[in-house]
Amino acid sequence: MSLARRCSRTACGRSAVNTLTYVYADQTAVLGPLATYAEPHAYDLCDVHSERLSAPRGWEVIRLASDRQAPGPSSDDLLALADAVREAARPAPVAAPLHSTDDPTRGAKRGHLRVLTQTD
Numbered sequence: 001m002s003l004a005r006r007c008s009r010t011a012c013g014r015s016a017v018n019t020l021t022y023v024y025a026d027q028t029a030v031l032g033p034l035a036t037y038a039e040p041h042a043y044d045l046c047d048v049h050s051e052r053l054s055a056p057r058g059w060e061v062i063r064l065a066s067d068r069q070a071p072g073p074s075s076d077d078l079l080a081l082a083d084a085v086r087e088a089a090r091p092a093p094v095a096a097p098l099h100s101t102d103d104p105t106r107g108a109k110r111g112h113l114r115v116l117t118q119t120d
Helices: 047-051 075-089
Strands: 018-023 028-033 043-045 060-063
Touching (some): 018 047
């Protein structure tokens, strides 16, 4: 089974490049770039059928510009992503816990033991 979507027109085996949807309330047909997901009430069309598209009398056809040569991520985008991943993977500094019972004149508390300073 092919992952590429095919033209919705009968007996056409070409790959779909545009998606056609109808807005019945406005009597408008909208032809735009291929939708991310196949929708049950939208029609995927190839180049040939997209060019030959006509709508019923009185309807308006809106053709949205398709960006077929969509650029992939730039090297700056990839570097920014790599930096973000490195930053997220870096362990956070752990601060020493503060104890409210620490009394600087009696010494510092270390776990369950206390270090006492000798006073005269």
